[in-house]
Amino acid sequence: MNIILDASPLGIGFYHRQAQTGISRVVEQLLAGLQRADDVELQLASPTHLAETMRFAQLSFGQSAPPFVNPPGEQALARFENRLLGSLAPGKLPSKLIRELAFRLRRATGREMARFDKSDLPTNAVYHSPFFPIPESLRNRRTLPLVQTIHDLIPIRHPEWFTSGEQTVKKVLATLSPETWVTTVSQATKDDFCEHTGFDPERVVPIRLAASSALFYPVTDETRKRAVRQKLGIGDEPYLLSLATLEPRKNIAHLIRSFGRMIDGGDLPADVRLVLVGTKGWKFNDIMAEASKNAALASRLIFTGFVQDDDLAPLYSGALAFVYPSLYEGFGLPPLEAMQCGVPIVTSDIPALAEVVGEAAIRVPPTDTDALCQAIGMVVNSPAVRTELSDRGRKQATQFSWDKFTAEHVALYKRTVG
Secondary structure, three states, rough: OOEEEHHHHHHHHOOOOHHHHHHHHHHHHHHHHHOOOOOOOEEEOOOHHHHHHHHHHHHHHHHOOOOOOOOOHHHHHHHHHHHHHHOOOOOOHHHHHHHHHHHHHHHHOOOOOOOOOHHOOOOOOEEEEOOOOHHHHOOOOOOOOEEEOOOHHHHOOOOOOOOOOOOOOHHHHHHOOOEEEEEEHHHHHHHHHHHHHHOOHHHHEHHHHHHHOOOOOOOHHHHHHHHHHHHHOOOOOOOOEEEOEEEEEHHHHHHHHHHHHHHHHOOOOOEEEEEEEEEOOOOOHHHHHHOOOOOOHHHOOEEEOOOOOHHHHHHHOOOEEEEEEOOOOOOOHHHHHHHOOOOOEEEEEHHHHHHHHOOOOOOEEOOHHHHHHHHHHHHHOOOHHHHHHHHHHHHHOOOOOHHHHHHHHHHHHHHHOO
């Protein structure tokens, strides 16, 4: 079975660290899984950022990298661009200048978007876009089954949480034809999608995500955990952990306020810190304003910024608890990662997160300060509660795997071709 996967999110993330989000992790896992699948002949497409995506594929897979279906002329230009960039560090000025010149050239010649030609596509193929809208040149091919992933409808449900530039899901919905098959990352997202669009539920298949067992597992080596803490400036004090882009949707300001109230009320041991992992997002300054309201609170907050994948398991494993009071999620990977690491979890009682954690976490209404403070206090002050939640979490996490994720995609592709 011939599968064409849009891998452009990985190309974008190759040069832009801030684009290496949960979505890029999902696309990378799907690509790797399909590459291993016995009954799949995988090829890649890159409607935009072809040079970057080809470079990602080459560095990740070497000679075994799947071929691209972009027209040969576009691929030749991308290879030429990559030869110029090959010896340059991705984030340095020379690299940025070459990429900017290449972008301007494509824009000036009307080649910002790939123009897929029927002769370049394998026969009996299925095209899957795991994030961006399916290109118009492919939407018009009635004989080409199409699959579109919907991660969430957050920019539509809550536009106040996003800048005007966050329009991807709106573009996807605006170009989605009734003949397309849709996969969502949770039942909660399927429900939201069908309610909003009126799309045929029979053509919408929820396929739940997973967390890498190679990256997320209980770390018992105290020396390794201490080294990561020192690297991130955490020290040896006990800490609560939260991991999210620092933006309004993740409800970080509410977490900081609740933590501050517990400090003021003497409801936490004096040495407990709150570690906030994540890159700056929209309205980050509002979060920092909340964090700086009093010196006692500010002294017990640690902002690490971006943390490398290899450091996450020791960081999760060393925490007293993982606290994730998000207001809205399509799935919620961080709580699943935390469960695999054996960390007790306090999280929001919203549909997507309830679907992930089940009864293995303490779930609270996302805006209820009293409930969040009570839940944090219960976990911090009771080793027995922490042990029970840790055991439940590791058991709950076994329901999710990337192999299952890939197999369910292959089953969907077979369904699209009849």
